[in-house]
Amino acid sequence: MTTAPPEPAAPVAEETGVAAAAVEELAVEELAAPVEPQVEVYGIRHHGPGSARSLLAALEAFRPDVVLIEGPADADPLLHFAAAAGTVPPVALLAYAADDPAVSAFWPFAVFSPEWQALRWALAADVEVGMCDLPAAQVLAPPKPDLFDTADEDEPDGGRVDEGAGPGAADEPEPAEGVVAAEPVDPDAPLDPRRWARVDPLRALAEAAGYDDPERWWDDVVESRLDGSSPFPLLTEAMAELRRDPGRPAGRDALREERREAHMRQTIRAAVKRGRRRVAVVCGAWHAPALTWPLPPAVADTRVLRGAPKRKVTLTWVPWTHGHLASTSGYGAGIASPGWYEHLWTAPDAPVVRWLTKVARTLRAHDLVVSSAHVIEAVRLAETLAALRLRPLAGLAEVQEATRAVLCDGDDRAARMVTADLVVGEALGAVDPSVPMVPLEADLVATCRRLRVRREPKARVLDLDLRRRIDQERSQLFHRLRLLGIDWVTPAESGVQSQGTFRETWSATWRPALAVALVRAAVWGTTVESAATARVQDRLAGGSLVELTRTVEHCLLAGLPDALQRLLEVLADRAALDADVVHLMEALPPLARAQRYGDVRGTDTRALRQVAEVLVLRICAGLPQAVGGLDDDSAATLRGLVDQVGSAVGLLAEATEPAEDAPVPAGSGLRERWFAALAAVVDRRDVHGLLVGRTVRLLVDADRIDDAPARVERALSHGVDAAAKAAWVEGFFSDGALLLLHDTQLRDLLDGWVTTLDEREFTDLLPLVRRTFGTFTPAERRALAGRLAARGGEPAAVEPVDLDDELARAALGTVDLILGGSR
Template structure:
């Protein structure tokens, strides 16, 4: 049974003081038909499903700065995590109704439960409530209540055939209670509810009104389901009672034509006559409330998708936006846009392919008996013609177009927390855009604007606002003046901003207060890491207090390993003074004190270590050694001498773990304090030691040490002879350790080492390798030619 056949049986109801338009949330067909229906009805009051607490915010609808998709955000000031969103897209019927009223200066307001009730302790969240469009309540055994004869009559009217009996009738009742849209689709001969709704409503281009049919169909479904019980039914009863009370209030104010826009499931119980008000007043009496604040926040198409967990979500917000915006030739325009996206990915798509895809989509729609090619048909045509069956390319189209990444905008005049206002002003000043798609941003900290951007990102991280996260750059550059960030804005960050607002009215003040609040109870290592983050965020007031707390904690902490863990973060932070212009004198002094305390206790910390502990201490020694190098560059050469002296005193100890013996020897070799490296390697690999101990020494010494093996024939010969002399059993035992050591070498280093081993230890490059002179000679010749031409 088609919509046209059903519409002939639905008599147009007489126009009364209340006209109810049952819609599907975020449906372009509903939105287009609703605008035409409002033009025909010409109401003097428009009531839309939504929280009445947000009525003052409706004055912003129509403002050029409020660009959907946007959402109403309601939150409890004392507990911001208790929040709910009411999203709107350009193609949402509710948005179009509000926009219609604002443009014609007609009274408009919301008529659902207030957010003050929704967010009360026993209230339900938006994701629970918003699913009550055409998707009805969950089915249960209570859905089977009612008289069998009346139910069979309703089924017969819906299906146009004798109603099922017995178990089939019960199954249909359960379907209607669980999924009213599925029941309507079954009545229309469809096995896919989404496809039925797209055919009969969303694909309508003639703006004819489907609302009388939807109203009667929903009335039959509600009678079919019968009375429901439980928590869901109580919440539904309160919502519908509030809607009726709001309609009565509008009529009492003298309004003569009230248009009500709501989820289609609620439409049958809101039509006139509304009945006495006393039962609804009793239903609402005693409902818990709490203080809430409402505002507009940007939203995205991706967050409108059902896959995001949104209860009233749709599978294809990008496609629905296209249907609403492209009123003529939607299929042609859509496939043209698909071709553009694929060309942007360097995939060859010709105009002839687009024409062929359009013809295929229209042919499929005809074969399937559809009035217009829908998303299924254009997707099939895209896969077959434009993507040549490539599912990866099709997924790209789905992600970019079918779902989409459109982000709404909110004007600065919308009331919000001071922290959000400061963040918005700062991002405008720094020329940063909040975008839903992830993108990388490379910063050069020598530039003033990039330095301020970096400080903002680090402050937001301290506030746990995950808009920006450190990333790896594709640009080959080194130095402390380079930073790369990955930016991606999520609508839920609006709640995070509200939560962070308790710390201060500006980003800098809030980050400073947040740091002060977490100082107490932190370990020395955590304090050191916070010091680094605080310095990067340019929070001098918090930094002073952090350094004092770090010094106090270091004085109380006797664990040398904790001191070693804290040193690298402090040393790295001290290095940022050169680029950022921050005074790090106190920071360097604290770092030097920790290094000296480490030197005093390192001998005790390296006694009696097992294999796992030796690995941990080895890593800490490496980190501290690198940190001491940074401090030495800042003038702390005496600290470096004291550190190297400590290592030299430890390396000769017989009770030191072989891994640490090898590592300390390597560090001293790099510092040119051990001239007899081959002799030490010879002693370590001599008879009398277990093969595992020898392998551990080799791992400690040669990890990241390919250059030594490439350029020192004596070391290379000793190691090669040791490996060649291992027995089968010993070789099997030490192979994992040796492979782990050589795994730290780069591909180029391994190739150079292999060439050295293959061609012996003769000076110069291997015969088949290009030496430096051979590589540079053509360049030098070209430069000489250019210089001679210039002199001539």
């Protein structure tokens, strides 16, 4: 059987080859065609746990190639430190001008800040991450004076949070000086929300939703969301509507906002140009519509950014606190409840139950009785209030009301305590040791670690026993910091009663702004000791005599022997040239105290005592000429200096005068010289009564005169002006309750003088006399009133009168208070 030959296959093969070539060519063309980038903009509110939770879910779903975060663009080299083991939020990026560290700005982050969570997500996922806002070099640059002719010129921010850069008030623009609105805006007026959206966009959206509280609206819509669903598209749409404001602002702040958004858009374009096709942008919700893809042509943004002033700056990470995230601290993007927001972030399951349990624990720590039944009832009340108010979850308002009503039994003081401890809180963050810092701060951190001194945001009282070596070194550190102007640790009152010189009490409270103070002090040296020494030497040129003596005291307590030696040389020369007795009297007490504290520290103070003795001799020689013809204010000032010099002479004499049984030439001791100078004043008629009374009293206390009753009687005799008598009494009897208690003659003289005053004189002199007796303790006043009441003898010729006890009760109560409650 013959089979017909098959049809030729060549045309089929040809056709198949052509089709394959066409498919291949089409694939090459598709690969060569540019792929449209996907840019997702997430408009968040800074420091919001709901925003952070929704943002993480959105990033996981989008899986971007690069994450751009609102923050200073020149901080990119520092971002990897956010993943370091020792970095614990709250922390902040600190930028300061290299030529003037006081010009600085902070960009703070909490653990619940969306920017922080986006940064940590990108670092953990090994995704490119960077900041997209204006560089700190432009934020801290001084503005050009010829840009705007306005009455109020903006100055660079110094030592405070920059409210418009990084995590600041970007999503909630605040009115600022230099911004001129198209029409006056009244936030309380029921106007079109777009007219005042730039002042408070959240309030505009809240009122549109029927809320009277923007914080409550935001909490319901965003922060209380526990499902992680994305609110960002709707927020961007709402902000786009609000930005359609017919009145555009003008001025320097408006230009800065334009530059910020222009720089963000340029950063997005740069990422796309580098080949990134999935770009995630995390910014304040207000800026989101301006960054949505596709972007407008870059020509306008280039023109806005051209010519922007710049400044050389340094950036680093520093610890931050919850207290400085709070709006009450003055932070522009502050929140009312950092502690509550952290709780929402760290305890998403059963947040109300866990929160009220923490409240109960806090109240118990303050010795308030709170049971488990209280907590259960408070949880029920908070959830019931939320249901009645149609809220998805009990918020801060509900838990605070439940806390006050159930756990605090309506006590507002206990509720305020909860607010301070929990709602705001004082958590202090930490930065990893590998973070670059100035050498001075590195030395301080190492020294604090060695001396076991912790930096804490809450005030902590430190009682030091200078007989212990470690406490001596702590004291020296604290005094060195005070010389540098770093007031982290300040002197405080001790609750322990002690007269010894071996005890010091300090109060330590760490604040983030101290990081700037450390940077400013770093110009003096690389260690705390070298910087304090250089700071003392710098004061030698322009310091007055009083300032130098006070510096001597601080220098001795700070343990700076090299600086002290040079300081004493300059002080001796300055004291020899200063002829003002008042200056000499002001300069002596710090030297005496320094010598006293030098003894307990084992410091050689012989050179210091020599300067002090010279000052005493010059004061004694010039005092008689300095006390004549003074008015009331000058006499009061000199009276205080006389007391201080007397105490200082006593301290110096204890160390300089020989033993009592040693032969001493008459008048050779410091005490003798001082009392001789006082004795030359007491009988002069041109000296103010306040000073005469005081010098008589000092000589009586020192057993240098024995005619005190006669002098008191002469000072209170007829013919002396009543005001002069009162001044004399104030000088003599201030702090002199023991004299009146144990010297009957003096007490009778004073009582007789008071009873002889007529109504006008008594009214005029009562404030002066009360000021005198106000220096007595309540116990001394009670004892004195008892002596007067128990005085023997009947009053002379007092006619009996009928008293109305009801009318006299108020007057008698006042007298009882004056006399210290003796009745």
